[in-house]
Amino acid sequence: MTSRINNSFTLIPKEKYKRYNRGSSSSFNILDSGSPSMSTFGHFNVLPLEIFQIILKYLSVKDVSMLSMVSKTVNQHIINYISTSSGSKRLLVQNFHNPELLDKNQDSYILEHYRSLGLLFKRCTLLLPTKERLKYIHKKLSEISCFKFNGCAAPMQCVGLSCYGMFLQMQTVVSSKPGSIHKLELRIRLFCRNVLLDHWTHRSDSAFWLTRILKPWPMVNQARLLYIIFGPISPQNGKVVWKKMIEGPTDESSLKSLADAIKLLYDINSKEWSTDDVISLLDELSVIPREWLLENNAHLLILSGNSICFAFMASKAVNGHAFELAKLTVFLALVCEKELYRMDWAVKMMQNVCKVFNSQVERNNFLQNVASAFACVIMEMLQSIMSGEHDEDNRHFLNLFHLVHAQANFHKEVLYMTMNTVSS
Numbered sequence: 001m002t003s004r005i006n007n008s009f010t011l012i013p014k015e016k017y018k019r020y021n022r023g024s025s026s027s028f029n030i031l032d033s034g035s036p037s038m039s040t041f042g043h044f045n046v047l048p049l050e051i052f053q054i055i056l057k058y059l060s061v062k063d064v065s066m067l068s069m070v071s072k073t074v075n076q077h078i079i080n081y082i083s084t085s086s087g088s089k090r091l092l093v094q095n096f097h098n099p100e101l102l103d104k105n106q107d108s109y110i111l112e113h114y115r116s117l118g119l120l121f122k123r124c125t126l127l128l129p130t131k132e133r134l135k136y137i138h139k140k141l142s143e144i145s146c147f148k149f150n151g152c153a154a155p156m157q158c159v160g161l162s163c164y165g166m167f168l169q170m171q172t173v174v175s176s177k178p179g180s181i182h183k184l185e186l187r188i189r190l191f192c193r194n195v196l197l198d199h200w201t202h203r204s205d206s207a208f209w210l211t212r213i214l215k216p217w218p219m220v221n222q223a224r225l226l227y228i229i230f231g232p233i234s235p236q237n238g239k240v241v242w243k244k245m246i247e248g249p250t251d252e253s254s255l256k257s258l259a260d261a262i263k264l265l266y267d268i269n270s271k272e273w274s275t276d277d278v279i280s281l282l283d284e285l286s287v288i289p290r291e292w293l294l295e296n297n298a299h300l301l302i303l304s305g306n307s308i309c310f311a312f313m314a315s316k317a318v319n320g321h322a323f324e325l326a327k328l329t330v331f332l333a334l335v336c337e338k339e340l341y342r343m344d345w346a347v348k349m350m351q352n353v354c355k356v357f358n359s360q361v362e363r364n365n366f367l368q369n370v371a372s373a374f375a376c377v378i379m380e381m382l383q384s385i386m387s388g389e390h391d392e393d394n395r396h397f398l399n400l401f402h403l404v405h406a407q408a409n410f411h412k413e414v415l416y417m418t419m420n421t422v423s424s
Contacts, residue, residue: 053081061091061113065120072127079124088143091117096146097154173228174221178242178289185228185240192229207268210261215272223284230257245292248395252303252339255296258285259303266308278308279315298331302341310352317356317366325353326369330377330406334399337406347413374407 047055056064056078068078081087093113121140125133173184196209213229214222232244232254244250262282265273282300286292301309309332316325332346350370357363381400 049077049080052077053084053086056081056087057090061116061120065116065123068120068124069126075124075127078120082120082124082140091120092140092144094144094146174217174224178224179240182239186233186238188225189229189233189240197229203264204268207264207270210264211268211270211272219277219280220284223281223288226258226261226281226285227288230261242289245286245296246290249293249295249338249399250299252299255300255303259300259305262300262304262308266304275311276315279312282308282312294327295331295334298328299335299339301328302332302335306349309349313349313353314356317353322362322366323369323373326366326373327377329353329370330373330403333406333410334403337409338402343406343409344413344416346410347417351417374403374410378403378407 056067059067064078068075082091093110095110121133121137125136128136173181173188179185192213196213197206200206200209214225217225227242228240232241232250233239234241241254244254262278265281266275266278282304286297286300301312313325313328316328329346329350332349333343335341336343336346354363354366357366378400381396381403385396385400
């Protein structure tokens, strides 16, 4: 830009400038010449404030941020410029609902603008205490309606959430009744996913930010936030579906994101997440908002991978929950049958869990409980059908059908394993 400007128009001759300084205050000196920092304003000292602001219009936001570090006086005039109507209109861009911006390749310019704006705010408030800096930045950004709680009419189509978020509203969302403030739940979900978690190339970066989100909270709130951020949502309005896990068996797509998040925390080999932490998180998650169907619990464990599933089941074995563990084994087999997963996987998982028990008596007791659990669950399903609890799509009958087949295939794999062991 400097190559286009004739220096004879931008530099005041030295002699005239001295003569001007010897004189009394003139009409050109509208800035506070009595300020000790005024000398740092240099040749801009003789410019009317309006001309200085016109010059700023020709600079990029990043260049303005660089200029703000020249001196305290320049810094103050840039802060004043941000507060003017023309400065706010130029800097606080609000074109967030343009349909073209929904294309990831098209929204880069507005994201880049807000990155530069963030740099400008950072630099022009550099000399302020942190509390004052945050207060100033929050005040300026609060002028944008899409950055306010309930201020955006279409958050699912708004790229403003990628520029700024309502992160400080988490205290409200974890302490409120699930679903009671669904708009805030959605905003936090979109902010955490779009800004902090989903765009990283390396899983370790996503794990770092997910840890920063969860760790400040007690375990029950960690589970609540995990469900808000990764749980199933309605395709119609984007609301978090809180009753999905308690009303009936769910599909893989509703659990996949939750399972991936749990694997992310377990696999990072961080001192911040022990195996016991992940197991406790799973326990808390399975009762949000109320106790899940055991089939959905089993499905989540399968999707979370062998290591997490075994660790969870081994914990039940060590703590003496043999029948609960046996019933979980039944539903692992049911999910394998319904989703066409390998049934021998469920049998091998049961075999590995048996090794956790200290004595042969405990192992035999567990295996007996597995057989009893199959019979118990089958009778429960049959009783609900015979009592007249029918539904239009015959879901209860189909579930019983799959369970009977699961039992047959599970025992078939047990027989195969037994015969192979005898043969060897």
